[in-house]
Amino acid sequence: MTESVLWFDEVDKDNVDSVGGKGASLGEMANKDFPVPGGFILTAQAYRRLLRDTGIEEEIEAALDIDTEDSDELEEAHERAVELIRGAGMPDEMRDEIEAAYEELGDGEFVAVRSSATAEDLPDASFAGQQETYLNVEGVDELVERVKDCWASLFTERAIYYRVEKGFSHEDVNIAVVVQRMVDADKSGVVFSSDPSTGEGRATVEAAWGLGESVVSGGVTPDNYVFDRETREVVTANVASKKLMHVKDTATGETVEKEVPDDRRNKRVLTDDEIVRVAEVAERLEEHYGAPQDIEWAIHDDELYVLQSRPITTIQEKEEDGGVVLEGLGASPGQASGKVRIVRKLDEIDRIEEGDVMVTEQTMPDMVPAMKRSAAIVTDEGGLTSHAAIVSRELGKTAVVGTGNATTALEDGDTVTVDGDRGRVTKGAEEEAEDDAPEPSEDETTAAPQPVTATDVKVNVSIPDAAGRASETGADGVGLLRMEHMVLNLGKTPSKYVGDHGERAYIDRIVEGVQEVAEEFYPRPVRVRTLDAPTDEFCNLEGGDDEPKEHNPMLGYRGIRRALDEPDIFELELRAFRKLYELGYDNVEIMLPLVNDADQTAEARNLMERAGLDTDEITWGVMVETPASAMVVEDIADEGVDFVSFGTNDLTQYTLAADRNNENVSDIYDETHPGVLALMSRVIDVCDERDVRTSICGQAGSNPEMVEFLVEEGITSVSANIDAVADVRRRVARVEKRLMLDHARRKE
Structure with a gap:
């Protein structure tokens, strides 16, 4: 034992102050003979010692003395703190201790490096370190760098914001780092020792091929098995189609994402015997801790390992007829x-x-x-x-x-x-948390630092009220702001509203909605889609009796086809854009929906110019939502558009002839179908040749598999749902890094 390093068998659940929640849990399990891969913990005291010995403690404090409401100051504080930690030399004595522990663990061993927060008594603030585990770390030099990355994770913009706003000093927060022998898993996943919603005696096991990152991050749909602890039988086995897996690259030792081989994609991951083994370990952990557990596990060469265990916090109290x-x-x-x-x-x-x-x-x-x-x-x-x-x-x-x-x-x-x-x-109601209830884990409290990417990562916004939450994601702009929600919220069809309240009132309502988002994001771009409501949505509004009755409104009178057929109403939308530009919102971009060809593009451009918009000065473009527009995108690009954006919801259903909301054909609806991908690839190639930017703003922009494909193809930007922006940015960064490495290797 040293001041800096503690081995798993030297700690238990009572050592949170020194080794953090994760380290304490691993030590507790190791000491009770659970199959935990060996490892050690660089203590919180070591972190504090580094700040003191390198003389950067006061500099970090000074960097954090900011107005947290000023986003520029917040970003500068983050960058300065990270620069100080990563630039600080590791004290020789501490480095020697890390090197000695690493050699004792097994010199040259691949290890996993994870931060372990110690601020367990501060549940109201996001102090915990980022939880993007560093897998397959090899060699003491790389290990030291990953340790610094964990320390630096205390200073994400979000963590700084919460810490300052809650009035806590930087000195109140420490962080330990877990270094654990890497399990090169053949299969892995999570197991809930009891039903995570009801607490009933059924263990739920989720499993996928390769390393567990795919399951924990939600990047793949895992197999799902249910083990009845009373009958000791596997009662449910739902086998998923597992498209992706994380594995160790045999050449570089890095963790890479790859496609699951065809012969294993739809194959069951775990046998009944393996399910029973995983469930029984989960049952033992529940008995040890006295509460149902959420456990990460892995299997390598038929050996089962426990990687983490924490209490399940989602179990509900049931009424007599509950469940x-x-x-x-x-x-x-x-x-x-x-x-x-x-x-x-x-x-x-x-x-x-x-x-x-x-x-x-x-x-x-x-x-x-x-x-x-x-x-x-x-x-x-x-x-x-x-x-x-x-x-x-x-x-x-x-x-x-x-x-x-x-x-x-x-x-x-x-x-x-x-x-x-x-x-x-x-x-029944969710159980109220007791004062001594488990604190949120690191995973639940702090987002990981967001990497810088060459591909812009934007966010989709449907309603202006979501602008603040969308902006907090740190997105590079808005890739899709839907105008129809602003208009439909009027309670009247556009014609009825204009008839009752006048043109100016209609224009002002559009301006107010767009302005709220444009102001929140300025100067980041906000791409506004002109009205694209199908007739069945108008039918429910006042004036809706005059709407055409269509058998399939999604294929009917909507988007650009309605705009061109009703130019007087469309002109009011365009006048709203003109007013926004006059107010100084030059970050607003115009996007035309459901365009099929160059003729529609040219007609729309003429209407914009007639409404007083200079199409050479503003930024405007079209959505590619039909196979037709994808096949004639050369002609559309030649009409002067600045960008095209994929609407994958429609592009998929029109390409595959599968209604995305029809449960009878839901198994056919696949955004990553080769036919859909081929159309998108073609559009990107054509637009790249013509210097036209490309983007995606459909729901598939949040799909990891789609994101990887599009970045590899060279798309300019990706727009994701609010809750997916951080994950998408990290995935984009990984793909870009891999592409750069591949390019460098080819040059060699």
């Missing part, structure tokens, strides 16, 4: 409890009070004010691209969609808990 009453799609993450308020008609939305659970067949733009008051949203219909899903994510509201019968299965006044992570609705 899961509904299941659907988890559309917006989190958990929330409240009283059910069933909304069957639009005039019932005033019944929704603050904290209610809104239950309805499907949401519409008029319901957004009620959605903001709700604790959670549950719908009968809809998928992950439905209005309810998109708006709930942007508002940060928990949501479960596509339950089939929520409006009949639930009763007004019922108290329920909605689990947006697992797509479940259970009877």
